Amino acid sequence: MRRITLWLVTTVAVVVLLFSYRTSTMGASAPAAATAAGANAPGIVSGSTSDAAGAPPDDPTDTAPADPSSGTPSAAPTGAPTDAPTAAPRPTATTAAPKAASNLVVNGTVAQTRWGPVQVQVHISGNKITDVKTLQIPNGNNRDYEINSYAVPQLHDEVLQAQSANIDVVSGATVTSDGYIESLQAALDSAHFKG
Amino acid sequence: MTRRAFVEQIMGLPVSVHVRGPQAGFDEAATAVADLFAELRMIDAVFSTYRPDSRISALNRGEPVRDDLVDTVIDLCEQARERTDGYFDAHLPAPAGGTWFDPSGLVKGWAVERAAARLAGYESYVSAGGDMVLRGSWRVGIEDPARPDRMLTVLEVADCAVATSGPAHRGAHIIDPHVGAPASGLRSVTVLGPSLTWADVYATAAVARGPAAMRWLAGLAGYEALLVRDNGDLLATPGWPTRG
Numbered sequence: 303m304r305r306i307t308l309w310l311v312t313t314v315a316v317v318v319l320l321f322s323y324r325t326s327t328m329g330a331s332a333p334a335a336a337t338a339a340g341a342n343a344p345g346i347v348s349g350s351t352s353d354a355a356g357a358p359p360d361d362p363t364d365t366a367p368a369d370p371s372s373g374t375p376s377a378a379p380t381g382a383p384t385d386a387p388t389a390a391p392r393p394t395a396t397t398a399a400p401k402a403a404s405n406l407v408v409n410g411t412v413a414q415t416r417w418g419p420v421q422v423q424v425h426i427s428g429n430k431i432t433d434v435k436t437l438q439i440p441n442g443n444n445r446d447y448e449i450n451s452y453a454v455p456q457l458h459d460e461v462l463q464a465q466s467a468n469i470d471v472v473s474g475a476t477v478t479s480d481g482y483i484e485s486l487q488a489a490l491d492s493a494h495f496k497g
Numbered sequence: 498m499t500r501r502a503f504v505e506q507i508m509g510l511p512v513s514v515h516v517r518g519p520q521a522g523f524d525e526a527a528t529a530v531a532d533l534f535a536e537l538r539m540i541d542a543v544f545s546t547y548r549p550d551s552r553i554s555a556l557n558r559g560e561p562v563r564d565d566l567v568d569t570v571i572d573l574c575e576q577a578r579e580r581t582d583g584y585f586d587a588h589l590p591a592p593a594g595g596t597w598f599d600p601s602g603l604v605k606g607w608a609v610e611r612a613a614a615r616l617a618g619y620e621s622y623v624s625a626g627g628d629m630v631l632r633g634s635w636r637v638g639i640e641d642p643a644r645p646d647r648m649l650t651v652l653e654v655a656d657c658a659v660a661t662s663g664p665a666h667r668g669a670h671i672i673d674p675h676v677g678a679p680a681s682g683l684r685s686v687t688v689l690g691p692s693l694t695w696a697d698v699y700a701t702a703a704v705a706r707g708p709a710a711m712r713w714l715a716g717l718a719g720y721e722a723l724l725v726r727d728n729g730d731l732l733a734t735p736g737w738p739t740r741g
Contacts (some may be wrong), residue, residue, distance in 0.1 A: 396668035441653050469651055470515065474627040474640030475663035475685050486638070487624065 345406045503530045507537045507544070508605060517633065518620040518640045524544045529615050536612040543567065552624070556677030557597045566638065566683035570600050570607065573694065577603055580695075581702035582713070586674040608658060612692075628660040630693050642684040642725055649723070649731065652738055658693035662686050662700035663725070682707035683724055689737070690720035 472487045499521040516526045543566055545551045556562045569734040572646035574587040588619065591597040606628055613623040613630035621632030628638070643664050644651040652659075663685030686703040688696040699720060703710035714722040717732045724732040 356539075377594075421672045438622045469638040469648065470635040471513070471622050471624050471629060471631075472627060472638045472640055473629060473659045474685055475642060475661055486640075487511070487513055487627070491504050491515075494500045494515060 342409050346408050349410055499664075501526065503527075503534075505534045505537075506532065508541045508608070508625070509603070512537060512626075513624045514616070514621065516616065516621045518621050520558065520619055528620060529619065530723075533612045533615045536615070537608055537625075540566065540608040540611070540720075543610075544600060546599050546601060553598065553600065570604060571598075573607060574598075574600050574603055576631065577698045577702075581676060581706075582700065584705045584710075585698050586703035589672075602701050603694065603698055606658075607694040610658065610693040628657050628658075628693060628697050632656060639687050639723060644712065644728060649725070654689065657689060657691060658696045659687065659689050660693060660697035660700045661688075662697070662704045664704070673707075675724065682727055683710070684727055684729075685725045686710070686714075687723045688714070688720055689722070690717075 469490065469492065471487070499519065501515045505512050514530050516530065520526055530710065531697065539700040542548065542550075543552045543564065546553055547558075549633050550552060552562050552567050556567065557615060577587070577646055583604065586649060587598055587603060588596040589599050590591045596640070605625060609623055609625045609628065610630055613632075615619075616623065622629050622631045622635055629637075634640075634653060635680055637651050637652045637654055637659055639652065640661065641647040641649045654724065678683060683704050686700045688703070690696045690699075699717060699722070699738050700713065700726045705722065706713065708724065708726055711722075711732055711734075712723060712725075714720070721734045721737045723734075726732065
């Protein structure tokens with residue numbers, strides 16, 4: 303009889319160990335994704351998914367596998383209750399995805415320009431670009447300042463107006479050499495400049 | 498895909514050359530672009546009205562000039578005057594009376610078309626201050642003359658020339674030769690067609706002519722145009738590509 307209870311207790315401990323192991327990796331992956339989005343990783347970043355990502359910070363589960371490793375059955379009851387709340391946030395994270403479809407925030411990939419890295423964030427609402435934000439623009443010397451104060455804001459306006467960032471070249475009434483630095487063509491050239 | 502951009506200031510204009518595709522990375526492409534820029538500088542030295550040592554300056558001083566390029570341009574300017582019913586005229590009234598010959602309005606488009614031939618076989622574009630020769634398919638943004646940082650429209654066009662004229666960047670610099678005063682009624686005219694020389698001449702002539710140029714432009718075979726009136730209204734010839 304004592305052997306049976308010992309066997310029961312050890313199996314429960316093993317099961318708890320297994321459960322707590324699984325939840326600890328899930329708990330660790332959620333905050334990792336949130337920090338990656340904060341560092342402007344390219345891809346979809348939705349306002350609603352950032353709220354969901356903040357919900358499951360289940361750090362206490364990390365302590366659970368440490369206690370059962372000692373072999374004492376007393377660890378089993380403390381590990382079991384922490385298991386339940388960590389499983390709950392999972393469905394809310396997945397339901398956030400369809401919600402984001404009507405109101406998307408997308409980070410572009412980092413474009414290496416002559417003056418340094420440029421990255422934009424595009425806000426899309428109902429298939430329309432509603433805003434374009436510059437996440438990364440080069441700064442430092444005077445040359446960078448010129449590019450930042452003219453070319454980047456104008457690219458911003460242009461994207462809003464034309465609903466497209468894929469313009470290769472601009473036709474307009476004669477741009478003089480003086481006006482060139484303020485022109486969108488200068489921004490397009492700088493993105494591919496190799497001369 | 499490899500894409501390289503080159504920019505030089507020639508004829509007082511920023512000249513942007515973009516080469517795209519697998520060949521863009523080759524040294525041959527960079528050499529062809531360098532030759533293109535050299536040709537534009539050579540033409541500028543011949544035709545610049547700002548340089549006293551240019552052939553055009555010599556011609557205007559009444560000196561004898563024997564030059565095939567000058568002869569070609571004189572001939573083209575005469576054709577341009579005829580094709581535009583006199584709205585393009587390189588013979589401008591001189592401050593001291595009489596006329597002087599200033600082919601600048603034609604030379605830019607002609608020079609870029611001529612030099613861009615060096616990039617035949619390359620997916621490329623050459624844009625001199627917003628007037629361009631395209632090889633392969635490119636997305637061209639047409640600038641809003643009221644807000645030069647915004648686009649009126651975006652066209653996806655291939656193997657053609659695009660020229661835009663208007664007073665947007667230089668003040669009222671296009672004179673209606675029939676009245677001798679700055680033209681009015683149009684903010685800008687963009688012409689699309691096979692030759693940059695003629696697209697540019699037609700765009701300039703249309704600005705000088707005003708909104709009435711619409712019917713004349715619609716009758717030009719192989720060329721399409723987009724006009725922006727002073728009130729911001731857009732007018733386009735029937736064949737203007739509406740899908741970008």
